[in-house]
Amino acid sequence: MWPIFDYGRFVSIISSSDVYGVVWMRSLAQLHKMANLRVLVGVKRVIDYAVKIRVKPDNSGVVTDGVKHSMNPFCEIAMEEAVRLKEKKLAKEIIAVSCGPAQAQETIRTALAMGADRGIHVEVTGKEYENMTPLHVSKIMAKLAQDQEANLVILGKQSIDGDNNQTGQMTAALLDWPQATFASEVTKENDHLKVVREIDGGLETVKVTLPAVITADLRLNEPRYATLPNIMKAKKKKIAKHKAADFGVDLTPTLEVVGVEDPPVRQAGQKVESTEELVAKLKDSGVV
Amino acid sequence: MNYAFTYKMYFKANLLYQRLNLLFRRCHSERRDNPSFDPIKFIQGNTEISTNHMTPEIKLHLITPRCALWDSGADQCLVSDPFWAFYWPGGQVLTRYILDHGSVVKDKSVLDVGSGCGASAIAAAMRGARRVLANDIDPVAAAAMKMNAKLNSVNLETSTDNLIGEGLHQWDVVFLGDMFYDEEFASTVSDWLKTLKQSNSSCQILIGDPGRFSLEEHPVKSLLFRVAEYELDEVCRRENNGLTLGGVWAYDPTRTMK
Numbered sequence: 079m080w081p082i083f084d085y086g087r088f089v090s091i092i093s094s095s096d097v098y099g100v101v102w103m104r105s106l107a108q109l110h111k112m113a114n115l116r117v118l119v120g121v122k123r124v125i126d127y128a129v130k131i132r133v134k135p136d137n138s139g140v141v142t143d144g145v146k147h148s149m150n151p152f153c154e155i156a157m158e159e160a161v162r163l164k165e166k167k168l169a170k171e172i173i174a175v176s177c178g179p180a181q182a183q184e185t186i187r188t189a190l191a192m193g194a195d196r197g198i199h200v201e202v203t204g205k206e207y208e209n210m211t212p213l214h215v216s217k218i219m220a221k222l223a224q225d226q227e228a229n230l231v232i233l234g235k236q237s238i239d240g241d242n243n244q245t246g247q248m249t250a251a252l253l254d255w256p257q258a259t260f261a262s263e264v265t266k267e268n269d270h271l272k273v274v275r276e277i278d279g280g281l282e283t284v285k286v287t288l289p290a291v292i293t294a295d296l297r298l299n300e301p302r303y304a305t306l307p308n309i310m311k312a313k314k315k316k317i318a319k320h321k322a323a324d325f326g327v328d329l330t331p332t333l334e335v336v337g338v339e340d341p342p343v344r345q346a347g348q349k350v351e352s353t354e355e356l357v358a359k360l361k362d363s364g365v366v
Numbered sequence: 367m368n369y370a371f372t373y374k375m376y377f378k379a380n381l382l383y384q385r386l387n388l389l390f391r392r393c394h395s396e397r398r399d400n401p402s403f404d405p406i407k408f409i410q411g412n413t414e415i416s417t418n419h420m421t422p423e424i425k426l427h428l429i430t431p432r433c434a435l436w437d438s439g440a441d442q443c444l445v446s447d448p449f450w451a452f453y454w455p456g457g458q459v460l461t462r463y464i465l466d467h468g469s470v471v472k473d474k475s476v477l478d479v480g481s482g483c484g485a486s487a488i489a490a491a492m493r494g495a496r497r498v499l500a501n502d503i504d505p506v507a508a509a510a511m512k513m514n515a516k517l518n519s520v521n522l523e524t525s526t527d528n529l530i531g532e533g534l535h536q537w538d539v540v541f542l543g544d545m546f547y548d549e550e551f552a553s554t555v556s557d558w559l560k561t562l563k564q565s566n567s568s569c570q571i572l573i574g575d576p577g578r579f580s581l582e583e584h585p586v587k588s589l590l591f592r593v594a595e596y597e598l599d600e601v602c603r604r605e606n607n608g609l610t611l612g613g614v615w616a617y618d619p620t621r622t623m624k
Contacts (some may be wrong), residue, residue, distance in 0.1 A: 164608040193607030195579040307452045307605040314547040
């Protein structure tokens with residue numbers, strides 16, 4: 079419901095050139111629009127951050143079978159921020175989206191337990207999922223943002239498995255929306271969002287108008303744990319299932335992974351008793 | 367003071383016992399399909415009596431942050447879906463409304479559908495309803511409703527039949543606390559409400575809902591008008607991430623469909 083628009087009063091405001099009145103009415107309308115934000119959050123299922131990663135013997139990728147998976151930590155932060163916006167009554171609805179195999183539904187359930195209202199699962203399996211790149215994901219996110227009439231897309235800055243740091247930026251580009259990446263603070267100011275960004279050696283504050291794309295950095299918030307009452311109630315929330323083709327997205331790979339290798343094993347060090355010995359050793363090895 | 371101390375000691379021992387049980391994956395009883403499963407023992411062993419909610423007049427057996435199951439995953443809980451062990455936000459605001467507006471139920475016959483912990487039904491009984499039937503298809507919930515009624519010294523009839531869809535004529539007031547939690551079920555319920563109202567136009571239908579998406583977007587929403595709205599308290603917000611407000615709505619099909 080929009081504030082009742084009193085046309086007569088509007089005309090009288092214009093004629094008496096009471097600019098503040100017009101500004102006030104406009105900001106009231108925008109304030110109302112802000113309180114009705116529909117937020118789209120991307121949640122990716124990745125190998126749990128605490129698991130030791132093993133490379134496949136044929137160097138084609140990493141071992142994922144039988145390995146503990148959980149929600150990408152940056153996606154958790156993005157989800158938490160969306161819930162906080164809803165708790166501040168700035169957002170009215172949160173939609174959690176995940177692209178991936180059937181197990182991605184578990185990740186969506188976690189998001190629902192954290193406070194999302196409903197989920198969308200874009201099922202991508204097997205070889206297609208292995209070859210999926212941030213470009214594919216951002217095409218799906220962009221299409222969903224339009225279909226669902228979202229005003230705000232919040233994503234993690236990157237996933238801890240691919241480390242690409244591309245999905246948020248490309249989603250914004252495809253939608254032609256402003257973007258605020260590496261967010262460490264999001265506040266509402268009149269008709270826009272003020273976002274503090276983490277940049278090399280400091281912080282940058284930007285203003286973005288809506289609709290917009292935000293990507294979450296590590297210090298944005300501390301995500302909550304899902305407790306039993308929330309987990310149980312999340313079971314009742316709806317997850318819609320789709321295929322990438324439903325959004326007209328072609329999953330043909332645009333790049334090929336040539337090889338994945340373990341980082342080199344660090345060589346053992348040597349202990350020296352004195353500086354003289356250290357200098358002698360360095361001379362021997364030709365460093366000094 | 368001595369009594370308080372003894373009570374506290376007992377309480378601590380009880381919580382410790384719960385935690386140990388969880389550790390060894392042994393609640394008071396084994397799984398529900400086990401014939402020896404005793405819902406009363408399960409409820410006594412895994413909940414605490416709480417008044418820390420929006421209707422402190424009513425004592426309820428609930429799983430609170432002090433109970434071991436609170437931090438467990440759903441798979442660790444030995445009864446499936448203990449929905450009765452939590453006081454749902456829609457149920458809380460509806461119960462608050464009944465307690466604040468006792469005349470709605472005084473000398474009336476009341477049906478509480480999806481009663482869960484039975485709070486709304488208990489509130490109706492406390493405010494002088496002639497007859498109260500608390501209905502929930504979960505038999506453990508039925509046990510919990512009876513125990514909660516006893517705690518508050520009121521009498522309830524209980525039923526575990528699925529009454530949704532039944533053509534019932536005898537009710538003056540029907541409660542639906544937080545029943546619009548998914549779209550399909552919302553449609554089933556709204557169809558039933560339509561026939562219920564057709565067969566008995568004087569029947570008053572009250573709905574408690576914290577702004578769930580499945581109700582917000584449902585066509586039945588246009589047939590509801592809000593009779594009260596409450597801010598959810600801190601405890602309730604923590605149990606329902608993202609929710610802040612709860613509304614009580616009356617169903618009135620004479621309003622035109624938008």
